[in-house]
Amino acid sequence: MATGRKNKSVSYARYGYLFILPFFLVYIVFQAYPLINTFYLAFQKYMLTGAGKWVGPKFVGLDNFKNVLTKGYAIRALSNTSIMWIINFIPQIFLALLLAKWFTDTRMRIRGQGLIKVLVFMPNIITAASISVLFYSLMAYPQGPINSLLATLGVIDANIYANPGTAALVAVRFLEKGWYTRIAIAFINFWMWYGNTMIVLISGILGISPTLYEAAEIDGATSGQSFRKITIPLIKPIILYTLVTSLIGGMQMYDVPALMLQDGSPAKAMIQTNTMYIMELVYSGTKDYGRGAAVSILLFIVTAVLSLILFFILRDRDENMVKRRGQK
Amino acid sequence: MKYSVRIGLKKALVYTVSFVLCVTSVMPFLVMFVNASRENYDIQQGISLIPGNMLKENMQTLRDRQNFNVARGMWNSFQVAGLSTVLALYFSTLTAYGLVVYSFRLRKAAFTLIMATMMIPTQVSIVGFFTFMFRMGLTNTYWPLTIPAIASPTVVFFMRQYMLTALPLEMVEAARIDGSSEFNTFNRIALPLMKPALATQAIFIFIGSWNRLFEPTMLISSQDKYTMPMLVALLRSDRFRTDYGTVYLALSLTVLPLIVVYLLLSKHIIRGVALGGVKE
Numbered sequence: 014m015a016t017g018r019k020n021k022s023v024s025y026a027r028y029g030y031l032f033i034l035p036f037f038l039v040y041i042v043f044q045a046y047p048l049i050n051t052f053y054l055a056f057q058k059y060m061l062t063g064a065g066k067w068v069g070p071k072f073v074g075l076d077n078f079k080n081v082l083t084k085g086y087a088i089r090a091l092s093n094t095s096i097m098w099i100i101n102f103i104p105q106i107f108l109a110l111l112l113a114k115w116f117t118d119t120r121m122r123i124r125g126q127g128l129i130k131v132l133v134f135m136p137n138i139i140t141a142a143s144i145s146v147l148f149y150s151l152m153a154y155p156q157g158p159i160n161s162l163l164a165t166l167g168v169i170d171a172n173i174y175a176n177p178g179t180a181a182l183v184a185v186r187f188l189e190k191g192w193y194t195r196i197a198i199a200f201i202n203f204w205m206w207y208g209n210t211m212i213v214l215i216s217g218i219l220g221i222s223p224t225l226y227e228a229a230e231i232d233g234a235t236s237g238q239s240f241r242k243i244t245i246p247l248i249k250p251i252i253l254y255t256l257v258t259s260l261i262g263g264m265q266m267y268d269v270p271a272l273m274l275q276d277g278s279p280a281k282a283m284i285q286t287n288t289m290y291i292m293e294l295v296y297s298g299t300k301d302y303g304r305g306a307a308v309s310i311l312l313f314i315v316t317a318v319l320s321l322i323l324f325f326i327l328r329d330r331d332e333n334m335v336k337r338r339g340q341k
Numbered sequence: 342m343k344y345s346v347r348i349g350l351k352k353a354l355v356y357t358v359s360f361v362l363c364v365t366s367v368m369p370f371l372v373m374f375v376n377a378s379r380e381n382y383d384i385q386q387g388i389s390l391i392p393g394n395m396l397k398e399n400m401q402t403l404r405d406r407q408n409f410n411v412a413r414g415m416w417n418s419f420q421v422a423g424l425s426t427v428l429a430l431y432f433s434t435l436t437a438y439g440l441v442v443y444s445f446r447l448r449k450a451a452f453t454l455i456m457a458t459m460m461i462p463t464q465v466s467i468v469g470f471f472t473f474m475f476r477m478g479l480t481n482t483y484w485p486l487t488i489p490a491i492a493s494p495t496v497v498f499f500m501r502q503y504m505l506t507a508l509p510l511e512m513v514e515a516a517r518i519d520g521s522s523e524f525n526t527f528n529r530i531a532l533p534l535m536k537p538a539l540a541t542q543a544i545f546i547f548i549g550s551w552n553r554l555f556e557p558t559m560l561i562s563s564q565d566k567y568t569m570p571m572l573v574a575l576l577r578s579d580r581f582r583t584d585y586g587t588v589y590l591a592l593s594l595t596v597l598p599l600i601v602v603y604l605l606l607s608k609h610i611i612r613g614v615a616l617g618g619v620k621e
Contacts, residue, residue, distance in 0.1 A: 025443050028523045032439025033451055035432050040458065040492035043470070043485075048461075050469030059472075112362075115355045120348060123355055131607045132363040138603045138610065139370075140552045142570035143595045146577060147373055150588055158372055161387040204365070209614055216615035258460075265464045267555045272574055288464050288555060295468055296559065306468040313465040320460040 048313070054306035061300040069303065077307035086290055087308050091315070093195075094286040097270070098263035100199035101206070106255070109210035114240050116211075117218045119226070133208035141205070145272035148201055155184035188275045191283030198270050198284060202263075210255055217251040218244055250326060257323040264316055267292070287312045370596065376589035384585045399586040409587075411594045413565065414572040421483050421557075421568055422550040425490040429546045430539055432491040437500035438527050442513055452501070459494040464555060471559055481562050490550070496542055503538040504531075541613040544606055548599070569595055 055077055057070035081087040116126050136144060151158045163169045169184055187193045221244065229239045267288040274281055274289075285293075287308060295305035376384050379393030403409050440452050463470070474485045508531055516526040532539075554570040561567060567575075573595055575581075581588050603610065 025523065026445035029439045029443030029445035029448060032443070032527070033436045036436040036455070036492050036497065037451075039432075039489060043489040044458070044461075044463070044466065044492060047470035047473055048466040050473055051466045052469070054469055054472065112359075121352050121355065123352065123359075125359075129359050129363060130611050131604070132366045134607075134611060134614070135366055135370075135600070135603060138548055139596055139599050140570050140573065142552070142554050142573040143592055144369075146573050146588070147369055147592050147596075149577060150585060150592075151369060151372065153585075156385040158376070158384070158388045161385075165387060208366070212611055212614045261460055261462065265462045265555075267464070268570070271554075272577065275577075291464075291468065292555075292558070295471070302468055302472055309465050309468050313461075316460075316462060316465060320457075323460055 051306045051309050054302050055310045057303050059303045063298055077303045081304055081307050087311055090285050090287045090290040093284055094264060094266055097195055097199045101202040102259055105203050105207045105210055108207050109214050112211045113214035113218055116215055118236055120236055130212060136205045137209045141268035142272055145269045149273055152187035152197060154186045160184040189278050189280055191280045194273060194280040194284050198273050201269050213255060217248040221247050253326055257319060261316055261319050373589050374593050377593040379586055381584050381586050395586055399590045403587045403590055409591055414567055414569045417566060418551050418569040421486050422547045424487040425550040426543055426547045429490040429493040429496050430543060433493050433496035434500050434532060434535055436497045437504050438531050440501055441504045455494045455497055459498060467559055480560050485560050486557060499542060500538060508534055541609060544610055545613060
C-alpha cells in the first residue's frame with residue numbers, strides 16, 4: 014500500500030493543491046487578512062464620528078492599548094468574562110460528571126436515559142438570543158414570573174409594592190443588581206451547556222473497555238472506587254478538551270450578557286464582556302475602530318494562548334489515530 | 342438484600358434529580374408558550390400553566406401594531422444559514438478529500454495549519470473584517486455572513502476524520518482505472534459515501550449559523566434584512582415593555598420551529614454531539 018501511495022504522489026499531487034485551494038483562498042481573504050487588518054488598526058487612530066466624518070488612519074503607537082487598559086474597560090471586561098465563565102463552568106462540569114457516572118453505572122441501569130438526554134440538551138440548540146430575552150422577561154421587576162413564583166412560595170412578600178421597611182423581603186431586581194445579573198447570566202450558560210458536556214462525557218466513558226470495570230468488580234471495588242481509579246484517569250483528555258473549548262468559547266461570550274443588560278442598568282459594570290466592549294466602541298456614536306481593534310487584539314492574545322494548549326491536545330490524539338491506522 | 346436496598350435508594354435519588362433537571366429544562370419554554378396566549382394583566386398576576394384565550398389578539402398586536410415580521414426574519418435567516426451550510430459542507434469535504442486522497446509535499450503542513458486556525462474565533466478579527474467589508478461595499482449584504490463558510494476548519498477536521506475510515510482508497514483507484522476524472526470521482530463517489538457525516542454536520546452548521554447574533558449585528562443595518570436573532574433583540578426595546586403577551590408570543594414563534602426540528606432530529610443531534618467529543 015505504501016508504494017501505491019508513492020506512485021500516485023508523482024502524477025496526482027497537483028489535484029491535492031487544487032482541492033484545498035478554495036479553503037485557503039477564502040481563509041486568507043476573509044479571516045487571515047481581517048486579522049492582520051485588525052492588528053494594523055490597533056496601532057492607528059481611526060474613527061467615524063457621529064457626524065459621519067472619517068478621522069485617520071494615523072499611526073499612534075500603543076496609545077489605543079494604553080487607553081483601553083487604563084482609561085477604558087478592557088481589564089474590567091476580561092475579569093467580568095472570566096468570573097461569569099467560572100461560576101458557570103465549575104457547577105457545569107461537576108453536574109455533568111455526576112450524571113455521566115450515574116447513567117453509565119451498570120449496577121443501576123437507569124432507564125429513560127434517551128428522554129433525559131433529549132430534554133436536558135434542548136436549551137443548547139435554541140437561539141441564545143431568544144433564551145436571553147426569555148429570561149430577561151421572566152426576571153422582570155417587580156411582576157415578572159420569577160418574582161411572582163418567589164411571592165407564591167413565600168420567599169418574598171406577596172404584596173410587591175410593600176414598603177421595604179415592613180416586608181421581610183421584596184421583589185428582586187435581577188437585572189439591576191450586579192451580582193444577581195452575573196449569576197443569572199452564568200446560570201443561563203450553565204443551563205444551556207451542562208447537557209452537552211454530559212453527553213460528551215458519557216460517550217467518553219462508554220468508550221472505556223468494560224473488562225476494566227469487570228476486573229475491578231471481581232477485585233471487590235465499589236462503584237465509587239471504579240469511578241475514581243478507572244473512569245476519571247481515562248477520560249481526563251476529554252475533560253481537558255471540554256475545559257479548553259468552553260474557555261475559548263466563554264471568552265467570546267456576547268449574546269447572553271448583551272441581551273440581559275437592561276438599558277442604563279448599573280449592572281453593566283459587572284457584566285460587560287470583551288465582545289460587548291468591542292461592540293460598544295465600534296457600533297454606536299463615534300465609531301472608534303482603533304480602540305475596538307486594540308481590545309480585539311488583547312482578546313486574541315488571550316484566546317491564542319488557550320488555543321495553543323488545545324492544539325497540542327488534539328495533535329497528540331490525531332497522531333495516535335494515524336499510528337493505529339498504520340498498524341492495520 | 343441490604344445491597345439491593347442501597348441500590349434502590351440510590352436509583353430513587355437519580356430519578357428524582359433527573360426529573361428536576363428535565364423540568365428545569367422545559368419549564369421556561371412552557372411558561373413562554375402559555376404566556377403567549379395570555380393578556381398582559383394576567384401575566385403580571387403570576388405564573389400559570391393553563392393557556393389563556395388571547396392568542397389571536399396577541400398575534401394581531403404583534404403584526405399590526407408592532408410591525409414585528411417573524412416570517413421575514415425567518416426567511417432572511419434561512420437564506421444565510423442555508424447558503425452557509427451548503428458552502429461549508431461542499432468545500433470542507435473537498436478540502437478533506439484533497440488532504441486524505443492525495444499525497445503532496447505540503448499536505449502535512451496544510452493540515453497542521455487548518456488545525457492551528459481551528460480555534461481562532463471570528464470575533465477577534467471582527468473590527469478588521471468590518472472595515473474591510475465596508476471598503477468593499479459589502480456591509481448590509483449577506484455575503485460577509487455566508488462566503489467565509491467555505492473555510493470552516495472544524496468541519497474540515499471532522500470530515501477528514503470520517504473520511505479516513507469511510508473512504509477506501511481502492512475505490513478511488515478503481516474509478517481512475519475506469520477513466521473517471523479526479524473531480525468527477527469526488528462528486529460521484531466520495532461525496533455520496535460521506536452522507537452520514539454530511540447530515541450530522543449539516544444540522545450543526547445550519548443551527549449554528551441560524552443562532553448567530555454578533556456578526557450580523559455588526560454587518561447588517563437595514564431592518565428588513567435583520568436575521569431572526571437580531572429581530573429577537575428588538576423585543577427588549579421600550580415599545581414592547583408594556584405588552585408582555587406579545588413579547589412571549591414573538592419569542593414562541595422564534596423558538597417553536599427550532600424545538601420541532603430538534604425533536605425530529607434529536608437522535609442524530611445527540612449522536613453527533615457524542616461523536617464530536619470522542620473525535621479521537
